[in-house]
Amino acid sequence: MTDQTPALDPENTLNLDLKTGRVVIQLLPNIAPMHVAQIKTLVRKGFYDGTVFHRVIEGFMAQGGDPTGTGTGGSDLDNIRAEFTDKAKFLRGTCGMARSQSPHSANSQFFIMFEPASHLNGQYTIWGQVVEGMEHVDQLKRGSGGGGTVSNPDKIEKFSVAADAA
Incomplete structure (x- = not known):
């Protein structure tokens, strides 16, 4: 970070540890408060630890967060209503929520x-x-199966809220 970069709020910062290093994610509660709350709840439960990036498509995105590793699973929490916005765009490093055909199925x-x-x-x-750490996301194993499905995919080693660091 440079001196001009504002400090990240530890309560709204996630550390995603991969085998190649740490990825730092700034949460956007002002844009998606329900999604941020759900992600933080799951992170604090250890839900994501050991789960895989089951769908990784070159030039597009890396998808994870499914406890079954198949793209069909989820948590025991309720689905979240869509929080679409025109205040942010899908750019390199943007984190989005996967869903089924229903907009309210994340x-x-x-x-x-x-x-x-x-x-x-x-x-x-x-x-x-x-x-920070997008180079580690870039190193995730790509999928060669249908829809970018990955054989022997890379795992999330540890996902944590920065405020919880000892």
């Missing part, structure tokens, strides 16, 4: 963008932005 699965994707704007909820 639960635990999320994705991190490799490249901008304007066709997602207003269609998926944006809940965070990578502010």
